[in-house]
Amino acid sequence: MILEVQNLTVPTMDQKCVILNNISFMVKEGTIHAVIGPNGSGKSTLAYTIMGLANYKPSHGKIVFDGNDITDMSITERAKLGITLAWQEPARIDGLSILKYLSLGIKGKTKTKEKVIESLKIVNLEPEKYMERKIDESLSGGERKRVELAATIAMRPRLIMLDEPDSGLDFIVIEDFLNIFEKIKELDMTILLITHREDIGMIADYGTLIWRGDSLLTDEFPKVMLKYCAKAGLKEFCKRKLFNGEGACFDEDYIDRIFREEQGL
Amino acid sequence: MSGVEYPKEILESLEDYNIDIRDFIPGHGKGAKLLLDFNKISGVEQVDGVILKGREIENGIVADIVIKEGTKIEEPVHLCFGVNKETGVQEIFPRIIAEDNTEVIIQAHCSFPKANGLIHKMFGHFYIGKNCNFTYRETHYHGENSGALVAPVAYMYVGENSIFENNFNLTRGTPGKVKIMIDIYAMKNSVIKSNIRAFGKCKKDSVRIRDSVFLEGENARSVIKMKAAARDGGEVLMYGITEGNAPNCNGHVECNEIVLGKGSICRARPFIRAIDPTSSVSHEASLGRFPQKWLDELKAKGLTEEEATQVLIEAMLQEE
Numbered sequence: 001m002i003l004e005v006q007n008l009t010v011p012t013m014d015q016k017c018v019i020l021n022n023i024s025f026m027v028k029e030g031t032i033h034a035v036i037g038p039n040g041s042g043k044s045t046l047a048y049t050i051m052g053l054a055n056y057k058p059s060h061g062k063i064v065f066d067g068n069d070i071t072d073m074s075i076t077e078r079a080k081l082g083i084t085l086a087w088q089e090p091a092r093i094d095g096l097s098i099l100k101y102l103s104l105g106i107k108g109k110t111k112t113k114e115k116v117i118e119s120l121k122i123v124n125l126e127p128e129k130y131m132e133r134k135i136d137e138s139l140s141g142g143e144r145k146r147v148e149l150a151a152t153i154a155m156r157p158r159l160i161m162l163d164e165p166d167s168g169l170d171f172i173v174i175e176d177f178l179n180i181f182e183k184i185k186e187l188d189m190t191i192l193l194i195t196h197r198e199d200i201g202m203i204a205d206y207g208t209l210i211w212r213g214d215s216l217l218t219d220e221f222p223k224v225m226l227k228y229c230a231k232a233g234l235k236e237f238c239k240r241k242l243f244n245g246e247g248a249c250f251d252e253d254y255i256d257r258i259f260r261e262e263q264g265l
Numbered sequence: 266m267s268g269v270e271y272p273k274e275i276l277e278s279l280e281d282y283n284i285d286i287r288d289f290i291p292g293h294g295k296g297a298k299l300l301l302d303f304n305k306i307s308g309v310e311q312v313d314g315v316i317l318k319g320r321e322i323e324n325g326i327v328a329d330i331v332i333k334e335g336t337k338i339e340e341p342v343h344l345c346f347g348v349n350k351e352t353g354v355q356e357i358f359p360r361i362i363a364e365d366n367t368e369v370i371i372q373a374h375c376s377f378p379k380a381n382g383l384i385h386k387m388f389g390h391f392y393i394g395k396n397c398n399f400t401y402r403e404t405h406y407h408g409e410n411s412g413a414l415v416a417p418v419a420y421m422y423v424g425e426n427s428i429f430e431n432n433f434n435l436t437r438g439t440p441g442k443v444k445i446m447i448d449i450y451a452m453k454n455s456v457i458k459s460n461i462r463a464f465g466k467c468k469k470d471s472v473r474i475r476d477s478v479f480l481e482g483e484n485a486r487s488v489i490k491m492k493a494a495a496r497d498g499g500e501v502l503m504y505g506i507t508e509g510n511a512p513n514c515n516g517h518v519e520c521n522e523i524v525l526g527k528g529s530i531c532r533a534r535p536f537i538r539a540i541d542p543t544s545s546v547s548h549e550a551s552l553g554r555f556p557q558k559w560l561d562e563l564k565a566k567g568l569t570e571e572e573a574t575q576v577l578i579e580a581m582l583q584e585e
Binding site for chain 2: 051087100
């Protein structure tokens, strides 16, 4: 396992409430692992806590990355071990070129430009058109997200956390993003995919359902998605949109049984 | 002008600004140029449509630069005001006229690599005619001893339908004592963009910049962007002034300043005034540190807090 989250509890900054409550799950190396759950369930908090952001300190539990307890490590130390995060709304910084931005995370001083070009190509941005542009307001939301993905790819980390990579994107580019995630996986990087969308999550091998701060299930992604639908009482949606027709994962009887169990029947 | 010698220390001091020094080595590079070595004119090179004349006076020069009507030149006109001495007084009186329908970039370099008690003053007058596209870039390097006293004053008139871009950059080396005053008068339908960047790096550095735009003509527009950082006791004060004095004019002032280390001071004083009910003038200012999220995003790429801050400072002070 590349990542183990063990009994993690994360309070609010004022310590009065708990955002994540005794969360545990493991992520297998080389997989796409989705963390799903409704808005406000604590998914982004989980990503920030794994990355080590100052305002997201666990009050209890451990985070283990590749056998090392990283719970008390700084963001920089975690990044150097091979963890990184692509933010939901990445910053726009006047004056910082895409070439420079992507170069920042590249280890070693040789062939930096080549590595930047390669990373931009993976996210389907033309290097000659983009390298000298700045990561400022002149980039569209989709372009900025692609640049962020390229910046994380350029680092060649072992674990990339993608926080709602689909937010603000129109549906015609979603497919392209899913292809990019597959390319990242082929580069032997593990992806922890934070999302609340079933169509994005379906690319994942495994998943963890976070529900009101609790981790309810970690399993193969379709099973996690089914549990999510059952918790939300979305039976028809589940049958119609997720597990029906060609490529269906479960038969109707199984779905009915899971929903009955969830309702305590 | 070939064969004219110019101190290589001054030319080398500008390399950090990504300026191709070959462009203004005497006898090389394209474009008009005027080079001043302390108070002696080292060389003048003119091109078609550009008149450059310099006259030496007691402590400096009077320089007349005229861009003839309709002239459009791609190569910048270089003005190099260098002093390769520790002390002395250099006074520059440039009179710059861009006649109607001209397009030009003027690149001024003020380099004082050995300054240690040196005084540089400038009293500049700019007249930009109608329908012009005029860019003025002024790049300063005052050495590493905080030993310069630099006080430029410039009055700029921008005619109807003209675009004027002013870029002032003082981000390399240690500035010393700097007092800059720029007044820009914008006529009908003109567009003004003024970008000022400065970095005070130690206790002996004190930078005060007043950049004013007076929107005097209907539909005149302006944006002043002032960016500064003060480190290790350095002090930066920026006044961004915009007056909306004509119908439908629109101006904006933006100040961003970063304070690093104890004893450093950044101050921003935007002054805005509107006397026409159809005018619109706004300002925004931020002082202190960079947003934590920006730092976190860079740290997640493996940078330390200090490295991330340095990257952000360089980006902020980058010439546009």
